[in-house]
Amino acid sequence: MSSTAQTATEIRPFNVSIPEDELADLRRRIAATRWPDRETDASQGVQLETIQALAAHWATDYDWRKFEERFAALPHFITEIDGVDIHFIHMRSEHEDALPLIVTHGWPGSTIEQLKIIDPLTDPTAHGADSADAFHLVIPSLPGHGFSGKPRETGWDPIRIAKAWMVLMERLGYTQYVAQGGDWGNAVTEQLALLKPEGLLGIHTNMPATVPPDVSKALATGGPKPDGLSGEEEKAFEILKHFFATGVGYANEMANRPQTLYAIADSPVGLAAWMLDHDERSYQLIAGAFAGNPGGLSRDDVLDNVTHYWLTNTAVSSARLYWESHLAFFDVKGVEIPVGVTVFPDELYPAPQSWAEKAYPKLVHYNRVEEGGHFAAWEQPQILSQELRDTFRSLR
């Protein structure tokens, strides 16, 4: 800390250090969990066997300090924007001409989703890529998430967050930059693109909002699929239809009554279950990790993120983002600047190229990759890093 009076626009270094008694309290609560009986059908949500395996690992072998040490070694900062303290990781590349990139996480994620892409993006030559592809990385925590402050007033929707990101990049002195996100990170990134800040050259998304109006309407009303869909489009329609029919309970509750979820503030296992139950394929991936078959996410990856939510007590404040937002998640927003899209096969829906081309008139990159799902950066950091290099090469 400097000795001068702090101004609101100051950028302060931030250090992560959780008191030991909070970790002891967490372990105590996990050990004291009172369990329900087993589900009577696998479709009823997070399965007892999975969550008990998670709890057993969490209360005994799992070591938050291991993660904290790695996390604290990164350059963390906090700056107040629009009345809220925004936490961010700011990793500059050693390559001078690196392109500044702001990457936004989603729910139930955090900056932890992005840790594995820091090295490949800031230090490409150590990862088989060219120095011309280097990025300076800015990875903020959404308001109400992680180590960012919790808004005390309503209005913090993705549009307001995008405006804050504009201020952040400006405050960091970046006059030309690009942006990336999936999930809420995509919502914020697309809103940033709609604001057309002078320095924003383009965006990349791994969860694009491409659903055409007639398809969106059919999905909302439960109507039949619109005529004239291609095979790929029909597949996307069917997947979305299934998702809206069976997979949006969590989102609906958080959009309607986030405050009712005292559950996820008071019970570690309650929180873990709520966070695991996002989409069917990421749940399968995580359940696999706790059954001894890890894929793109390890047990520790998952628990680092859940523990991060627990220790910051941000489960409910993060849920409020669903309440705040009035944007349809997958509808076309009218982004006019250059866009790169990567379709990961296990994402909520596979955006067809035909939809992406209509949604983003300046589509500079579209690629369907072989592996990965909703948490692209977290699951497949090398693939996503390569996608970002390929997308933004022409915009440098």
Added chain:
Amino acid sequence: MTGRVETPTEIRPFHIEIPEKQLDDLRRRIEATRFPSKELVEDRSQGVQLATIQELATYWGTEYDWRKVEARLNALPEFTTEIDGVDIHFIHVKSEHENALPLIMTHGWPGSVIELLDTVGPLTDPTAHGGRAEDAFDLVLPSLPGYGFSREPTEVGWNAGRVAQAWAELMHRLGYTRYVAQGGDVGAAVTDAMGRQAPEGLLGIHMNLLVTVLAGPQPAESEQERAAADQLATFRESGFGYFLEMATRPQTISYALLDSPVALAAWLLDHDTDSYYKISRAFVEGEPVGNLTRDHIVDNITLYWLTGTGASAARSYWEDGQALAQALASGLAPPAISLPVGFTTFPGEIWRTPRSWAEKAYPNLTYFNEVEKGGHFAAWEEPQLFAEEMRAAFRSLRNGGSS
């Protein structure tokens, strides 16, 4: 216990005695609650307000005495009997009046038999409660499977239709050959199903929630119809989270409902706007509306906690969701109800059912009334008024048929 071999159809007396250490554990957990930050609005639009839940938690953890309601329950004749593989708990109070009409009443979610306790006196002993001897009922109050002291099903398939079949078996087992049925909320779904199944002996039904609206749009021409349609639309748009979560992923929310008393309390409080504000008022302002006192509310929540039924009760929504999806996919209309149906609209209900909607759902509507007060938990909130509705709705069905 008798000396003979127990058969599954045996009716066994039931007595509640919760070990003290479970109550200690509950108080300990309430005291250790970790709360989130306060909501950002001045009303319930973000959910159960922090001030409300903290008042509830303080009362629950310090002054509240479970033993009082336990004694109240134990003072009633309680039984369990196994039906279709599940132990069903029920209260069975016979009237002292000879020609009393047997009535099976079914609670809903987030309720329990506790909702119905204060109707026992007026219904079984009408002369002591402003009624006449010929208005008496023999009362059967079962706990839904997976709720309260009924056991939870260990297999899928326990939707409202299957519960309805179990209730017919229960009434048969109790020796009732002529009876009526009543319900609100999930209890209304069960009662509606009983009406469609029309088991032998069932003379008629009464409901205080129109469950048929969930299957499709209703007419919105008259002023009353439009008002009800608006209420229903508001519910679907902004009050449906708990419903959808329990209908699709009951197990996911259940981990917290079993592990955190305050999580359970908040989840149970956040049902409908009218009842939420009534309950909130009881805690924040210390002024109960009707019979919704702090104790009655906490009695019900504590029953869910002590029986550990947060998950199994939530699962009943999943079961009914599966049944509804199958029915819609089949394209077949459910069997019509030809039995006499009574309906009472309580003004605070989620949607204020107009007579026209009730007539459309039940062509043989023999009784309809809209009363002055009460809401979703009609029997719980206004037991005397509710009992008067039962008397009026079923009067024409007494002594009919066989005599």
